Amino acid sequence: MTATLIDGKAFAAKMRARVADEVARVKAAGIVPGLAVVLVGEDPASAVYVRNKGKQTLEVGMESFEHKLPIDTSEADLLDLIATLNADPAVHGILCQLPVPDHIDADKVLAAIDPAKDVDGFHVSNVGLLATGQKAMVPCTPLGCLMMLRDLHGSLSGMDAVVVGRSNIVGKPMAQLLLRDSCTVTIAHSRTKNIEDVVRRADIVVAAVGRPEMVTGDWIKPGATVIDVGINRIGAGLKDDGSPKTRLVGDCHFESCAAVAGAITPVPGGVGPMTIACLLANTLTACCRANGLAEPEGLTA
Numbered sequence: 001m002t003a004t005l006i007d008g009k010a011f012a013a014k015m016r017a018r019v020a021d022e023v024a025r026v027k028a029a030g031i032v033p034g035l036a037v038v039l040v041g042e043d044p045a046s047a048v049y050v051r052n053k054g055k056q057t058l059e060v061g062m063e064s065f066e067h068k069l070p071i072d073t074s075e076a077d078l079l080d081l082i083a084t085l086n087a088d089p090a091v092h093g094i095l096c097q098l099p100v101p102d103h104i105d106a107d108k109v110l111a112a113i114d115p116a117k118d119v120d121g122f123h124v125s126n127v128g129l130l131a132t133g134q135k136a137m138v139p140c141t142p143l144g145c146l147m148m149l150r151d152l153h154g155s156l157s158g159m160d161a162v163v164v165g166r167s168n169i170v171g172k173p174m175a176q177l178l179l180r181d182s183c184t185v186t187i188a189h190s191r192t193k194n195i196e197d198v199v200r201r202a203d204i205v206v207a208a209v210g211r212p213e214m215v216t217g218d219w220i221k222p223g224a225t226v227i228d229v230g231i232n233r234i235g236a237g238l239k240d241d242g243s244p245k246t247r248l249v250g251d252c253h254f255e256s257c258a259a260v261a262g263a264i265t266p267v268p269g270g271v272g273p274m275t276i277a278c279l280l281a282n283t284l285t286a287c288c289r290a291n292g293l294a295e296p297e298g299l300t301a
């Protein structure tokens with residue numbers, strides 16, 4: 001491996017410490033930032049993410065409101081809960097953990113969250129504000145990627161960036177953020193012709209396509225920075241007792257990409273931990289905006 005490893009775990013820990021300092025400042029003004037997380041159903045991965053969000057919210061000194069709803073919760077009941085949280089002055093940030101069960105329309109749920117409390121940045125108002133270069137709530141995973149890129153490179157101005165994947169929660173907002181930092185941005189996706197050649201032009205590659213190890217070292221320009229957003233659990237043989245073993249891999253084939261790249265994020269321990277750190281930062285930002293307090297610097301785009 002020749003690439004520098006970008007340690008998302010350490011970066012996220014530093015960011016949480018910074019958020020904790022700022023939370024203490026806000027609390028001294030008599031306000032306790034509060035985050036409400038809603039989980040519908042029992043998807044095991046979502047349950048772990050929600051548990052970690054609650055734990056880390058408390059650790060930085062904020063208030064955590066967890067709402068775990070049964071899988072058969074109706075869309076109407078979920079929308080009622082969101083309306084209650086929108087009206088609650090102790091709640092500064094609201095998120096509904098995704099994915100939601102099939103009988104619930106995720107777009108309707110995201111549209112019901114007050115944009116000022118939308119700490120996921122998924123409401124169309126925030127999407128539009130980000131796209132037009134205005135003050136928005138910025139989606140946590142792309143924000144985490146941007147923070148790591150800025151830390152590594154300083155200015156991103158003029159760099160060629162390719163985002164692989166066009167999802168609303170990562171690919172599209174990531175492209176907007178890179179454009180805002182004056183990169184030349186391409187979004188590549190499943191229909192992109194000669195995708196390897198497109199990716200090979202990039203100084204910055206952000207892989208967010210949800211396909212295990214799709215991007216290989218021969219797609220990477222020597223010295224490029226590779227940010228791997230993928231979290232894919234794949235089979236890894238059998239345990240001694242014969243039960244199946246699994247391991248986490250990203251959307252990039254780590255060994256071959258690391259042999260060519262200048263810097264790379266690992267999976268796990270790269271982008272993932274930054275997602276929750278940025279959620280805490282967004283909650284603090286939302287709280288400051290709601291109360292007319294100065295926003296902490298360097299915690300948002």
Ligand SMILES: Nc1nc2c(c(=O)[nH]1)N[C@@H](CN(C=O)c1ccc(C(=O)N[C@@H](CCC(=O)O)C(=O)O)cc1)CN2
Nearest residue numbers: 049095096097098099120140268269270271272273275
């Ligand atoms: N409402 C939302 N839903 C979802 C989001 C989101 O930002 N908002 N993102 C993902 C899940 N997610 C947070 O919600 C998340 C995913 C991964 C990690 C993380 O720290 N991953 C670790 C590995 C964890 C493991 O062992 O499985 C890592 O990469 O090191 C944190 C948060 C979808 N839903």
